[in-house]
Amino acid sequence: MNPLKDEAILDVRDLKMYFPVTRGLLRRKVADVKAVDGVTFKIRRGETLGLVGESGCGKTTIGRCVLRLYQPTSGSIFFEGEELSSLSESKMRRIRCNMALIFQDPYSSLDPRQSAGSIVGEPLKVHNWVGSQSEYNDRVEQLFRLVGLDSSMTDRFPHEFSGGQRQRIGVARALACEPSLIVCDEPISALDVSIQAQIINLLEELQAGIKGLTYLFIAHDLSVVKHISDRVAVMYLGHIVEITKSRTLYENPLHPYTKSLLSAVPIADPFVEEKRERIILKGEVPTPLNPPSGCSFHPRCFMATPECSQAVPPLRDVGAGHQVACIRV
Amino acid sequence: MPSIPGSEAYSSDKEKSMAELLKVENLKTQFHTEGGVVKAVDGISYHIDEREIIGLVGESGCGKSVSQLSVMQLISTPGEIVGGEVIFEGQDLLKYKTHGPEMRSVRGAKIAMIFQEPMTSLNPVLTINQQLTEMLELHLGMSKKVARERAIELLGMVGIPSAHNRIDDYPHQFSGGMRQRVMIAMALSCSPKILIADEPTTALDVTTQAQLLELMKDMVERFKASLVIVTHNLGVVARYAQRIYIMYAGRIVEEGTIKDIFGKPRHPYTIGLLKCIPRLDEEEGRKLVPIEGLPPNLINMPPTCAFLPRCSYKVERCFQEPWPPLKRLHDRHYISCYANTEEKTGEPTER
Numbered sequence: 001m002n003p004l005k006d007e008a009i010l011d012v013r014d015l016k017m018y019f020p021v022t023r024g025l026l027r028r029k030v031a032d033v034k035a036v037d038g039v040t041f042k043i044r045r046g047e048t049l050g051l052v053g054e055s056g057c058g059k060t061t062i063g064r065c066v067l068r069l070y071q072p073t074s075g076s077i078f079f080e081g082e083e084l085s086s087l088s089e090s091k092m093r094r095i096r097c098n099m100a101l102i103f104q105d106p107y108s109s110l111d112p113r114q115s116a117g118s119i120v121g122e123p124l125k126v127h128n129w130v131g132s133q134s135e136y137n138d139r140v141e142q143l144f145r146l147v148g149l150d151s152s153m154t155d156r157f158p159h160e161f162s163g164g165q166r167q168r169i170g171v172a173r174a175l176a177c178e179p180s181l182i183v184c185d186e187p188i189s190a191l192d193v194s195i196q197a198q199i200i201n202l203l204e205e206l207q208a209g210i211k212g213l214t215y216l217f218i219a220h221d222l223s224v225v226k227h228i229s230d231r232v233a234v235m236y237l238g239h240i241v242e243i244t245k246s247r248t249l250y251e252n253p254l255h256p257y258t259k260s261l262l263s264a265v266p267i268a269d270p271f272v273e274e275k276r277e278r279i280i281l282k283g284e285v286p287t288p289l290n291p292p293s294g295c296s297f298h299p300r301c302f303m304a305t306p307e308c309s310q311a312v313p314p315l316r317d318v319g320a321g322h323q324v325a326c327i328r329v
Numbered sequence: 330m331p332s333i334p335g336s337e338a339y340s341s342d343k344e345k346s347m348a349e350l351l352k353v354e355n356l357k358t359q360f361h362t363e364g365g366v367v368k369a370v371d372g373i374s375y376h377i378d379e380r381e382i383i384g385l386v387g388e389s390g391c392g393k394s395v396s397q398l399s400v401m402q403l404i405s406t407p408g409e410i411v412g413g414e415v416i417f418e419g420q421d422l423l424k425y426k427t428h429g430p431e432m433r434s435v436r437g438a439k440i441a442m443i444f445q446e447p448m449t450s451l452n453p454v455l456t457i458n459q460q461l462t463e464m465l466e467l468h469l470g471m472s473k474k475v476a477r478e479r480a481i482e483l484l485g486m487v488g489i490p491s492a493h494n495r496i497d498d499y500p501h502q503f504s505g506g507m508r509q510r511v512m513i514a515m516a517l518s519c520s521p522k523i524l525i526a527d528e529p530t531t532a533l534d535v536t537t538q539a540q541l542l543e544l545m546k547d548m549v550e551r552f553k554a555s556l557v558i559v560t561h562n563l564g565v566v567a568r569y570a571q572r573i574y575i576m577y578a579g580r581i582v583e584e585g586t587i588k589d590i591f592g593k594p595r596h597p598y599t600i601g602l603l604k605c606i607p608r609l610d611e612e613e614g615r616k617l618v619p620i621e622g623l624p625p626n627l628i629n630m631p632p633t634c635a636f637l638p639r640c641s642y643k644v645e646r647c648f649q650e651p652w653p654p655l656k657r658l659h660d661r662h663y664i665s666c667y668a669n670t671e672e673k674t675g676e677p678t679e680r
Contacts (some may be wrong), residue, residue: 054534162623192388193561197605197619220535223564227607227617250609264539266564267609270587273568280543281536284506 008042008078009181009214010066015039015075017061021289033288035061037238038075040315045180048207048215050229050246052222052261054285057235059218063183066216067099068092080180097127100174104186106166110158116169117154120144123176143172147202164195171202175210183216188224200228222265226250231321234258237296238288240315244322254324256303295326303328350555351400351440351523352376356413358392358399361406365628369395371579372413374655377523382549382556384566384587387576388624393559396576397525401436402427417523438468441516443545445528447508451500457484458496461515468519483514486551487544506537510544517548524549525557530565542569563606567591572661575599578625578635581655585662595671596664597642634666642668 016039018032036058043049051059064070066077068084077084079095087095100123103109110119121140123129130136141151147168158166167187174182184203188196207213219225225232226246233243234257242255253259260279267273281300286292292299298308307327315325358370370392377383387393399410402422415422417435425432444450452460461483462476471479477496484492487510500508509529516524526545530538546569549556558570566573566587573590575583575598583596594600601620622639632651637643646667655663664670 054536164623192624193563193602194388194605194620194624197607197617198621200607201617201619222535223607223609226609227611227615247613261535262609264535265609266562266568268563268567268591268603268606269608269610270567270591272610278539278543280539284504284537285534 007044009045009080009212010043010216011078012042012062012066013040013076013078015062015065015077016073017058017065017070018073031289034238034291035288036065036072037288037291038312039235039238039240041233041240041243043181043214043216045212045214046207047231048217048229050225050232051216051218051235052220052225052232053235054220054261056237056285056288058238058288059220059235060185062235063101063185063216063218066181066183067096067101094127097123097129097177098179099181099183100177100179102167102170102174102182102184102187105190106163106170107158107190109170110166112158114157115154116149116156116158116161117144119158119169120154120172120176123173127177129177139176143175146175146206147172162195163191164198167191167199168202171199171206175206178210180212181214181216183218185218186220187217189219189221196224200224204228222261223267234261237285237291239296239312239325240323241297241326242322242324243315244324245320248320248322252322254318254322254329255326256301256328257297260302348379349376350379350381350417352414352416353396353400354414354416356396356399356415357411358395358404358408359411360408362628367627368579368630369408369627370399371630373574373576373579373581375574375581375584377555377557379522380549380553380555381572382546382558382570384570384573385557385559385576386561386563386566386573388561390624390627391576392579393576394527397442397527397557397559401440401442401525402432403436403442434468437464437521438519439521440523440525441519441521442525442527443509443512443516443529445531447505447512447532448500450512451508453500456497456499457503457511461496461511461518464515464518479518480514483518484511487511487514487517487548488540489514505533506541509533509537509541513541513545513548517552517554520552521554523555523557525559527559528561529558531560531562538565563591563602575602578630579627580635580652580665582636582666583662583664584655585658586660589660589662593662595658595662596666597640597668597670598636600670601639601641640668642666642670644668 015036017036018034020029021031021033022028023030039062053059065072072085117140120143121136124136124139130139140154144151149168188199217225217228226249229246231243232246232249233240236257242258253262260281263277263279283300294309294311295313298304313325313327315323317323354374355372356370357372360367360369373396385393398404400415404410410423458477458480461480465471465476465479481492481496484496489495489507489510530541558566570587572586574581577598583599594603604618605620620639625635634647634652637647644667653665653667655665657663
């Protein structure tokens with residue numbers, strides 16, 4: 001038994017996920033895209049960890065590795081004490097019952113030819129979670145009510161629902177087998193502003209109501225991530241550069257990338273905006289195909305010194321669970 | 330039109346008696362669909378002063394983009410501009426033929442637009458040079474050689490490194506942020522009076538967004554132009570705009586300076602929007618208050634206020650009378666609402 005079982009529901013250690021780039025007729029491997037390059041973090045039971053970063057930083061890849069939709073290149077992922085990367089497919093299938101995924105796009109993630117009820121009920125059938133048809137019907141109706149949909153809507157098809165309602169269906173499907181971990185991959189970025197709050201509140205209420213429900217919340221919108229998460233991990237080019245409690249993230253960001261990311265997000269309040277410092281980064285995120293040496297952020301960093309290009313800075317503890325990967329802080 | 334001294338710094342909060350550059354009166358644009366008539370823009374009036382930055386805010390389908398496309402006369406069937414006036418430099422643009430020479434001399438030259446998707450708004454089979462110089466040759470009558478020089482200069486101005494090498498590249502050789510820079514260069518190429526940015530950064534990453542918005546702000550200052558930012562992001566307008574129009578279901582429901590709108594929002598929709606977005610500087614444990622219900626279907630709209638079904642301030646009068654006209658609260662702050670929203674407004678407070 002793993003001693004971490006009671007403490008961390010998910011324990012990711014030195015996870016690496018490289019995608020090969022092939023060329024030519026023989027599909028010869030010519031390079032690796034280092035989507036995730038040595039990431040270590042833990043999530044406690046009942047906690048929400050936010051994973052934030054710009055596109056291409058590897059946040060979605062981490063989510064998919066956790067569900068083992070990708071086979072990681074190296075590293076280990078302990079879920080409820082079990083090491084996932086060495087498990088057989090059949091054992092993995094059993095464990096997937098306890099982990100679920102909410103997708104970004106509520107339009108393409110629901111089968112248009114399946115009724116809403118059968119979309120929500122499919123995990124129940126796949127995992128033999130219910131014994132009889134009546135049990136199945138009861139559970140589907142219960143799930144509909146849980147996410148704030150009318151249980152008479154089970155026979156409708158996805159196109160009859162609005163974007164927010166579709167995302168509720170996606171949430172209901174994720175909840176079907178009472179998972180302990182839900183990976184939320186940009187669950188609200190496709191929704192309208194006034195609808196986003198409905199889904200955020202739903203996710204928060206569900207977590208308050210279901211004991212031990214844990215979220216890995218992946219998004220690019222820093223204010224949403226900060227709002228919903230207990231702790232936030234900031235990613236840049238395949239590395240976690242800072243992990244901290246979401247409160248300290250705004251009040252005391254340490255990593256220069258976190259600082260510039262925060263300052264790039266405008267606050268809907270001109271009185272605050274007037275006084276804020278603006279850090280405008282130079283250039284763009286480099287390609288993960290050929291990342292810069294040392295700290296991958298150093299070419300854009302306003303604090304960089306020549307040493308920054310020497311070695312990849314490790315994530316180190318600076319107290320109170322605040323970890324940062326920068327030699328200059 | 331008064332000449333503007335070039336050295337004068339742009340101040341954001343001073344109310345200057347700048348000349349009105351564009352005035353839109355009671356603009357109506359409709360789309361004729363099989364399901365019925367969609368009143369995408371239903372009688373909006375707004376204006377923009379010289380060298381001013383205004384924000385047009387609303388959710389998808391509220392008509393913010395369509396209103397801007399109408400100003401440019403870029404509405405095609407089944408859409409139709411059914412009424413209103415767009416007064417620019419003393420002339421009503423809507424009186425011009427869509428493809429007539431008068432409209433062509435305005436569109437792209439005096440009023441330019443930056444679109445949301447830099448990937449789809451550049452032509453993939455033409456080089457950047459071909460796309461940039463086309464406007465210069467057409468509108469300004471430059472020769473090919475001069476236009477190329479100017480195009481290189483413009484690309485350098487918007488921050489494209491080694492522009493003279495990259496000008497013969499195709500759009501696919503640029504990243505998303507760089508493509509949007511090309512779009513900005515293109516929009517600025519004829520020194521327009523007004524730049525309309527339609528969700529200019531929505532498809533881009535946060536740090537790129539910040540870069541481009543700063544660039545746009547700098548560029549309109551440099552070119553002494555006005556900027557219309559069309560967005561759903563209240564943060565962006567709080568940072569860059571001086572005045573804001575809030576749109577809902579094809580109408581303007583509240584307008585005012587940013588300090589009016591964010592300091593003392595008065596329309597229930599604006600109040601709702603501000604309460605339902607997470608803020609970076611919020612207190613821990615703050616609960617979001619979502620706006621219940623859905624934005625209305627724009628076909629067969631009731632004559633009463635379209636926000637009524639979602640409104641928590643509604644009064645008797647809202648059910649009986651048609652959508653209220655914009656009424657002046659004070660100075661430049663207007664709302665379209667019958668209810669008294671003043672007392673319940675708690676957030677956000679001035680700090």
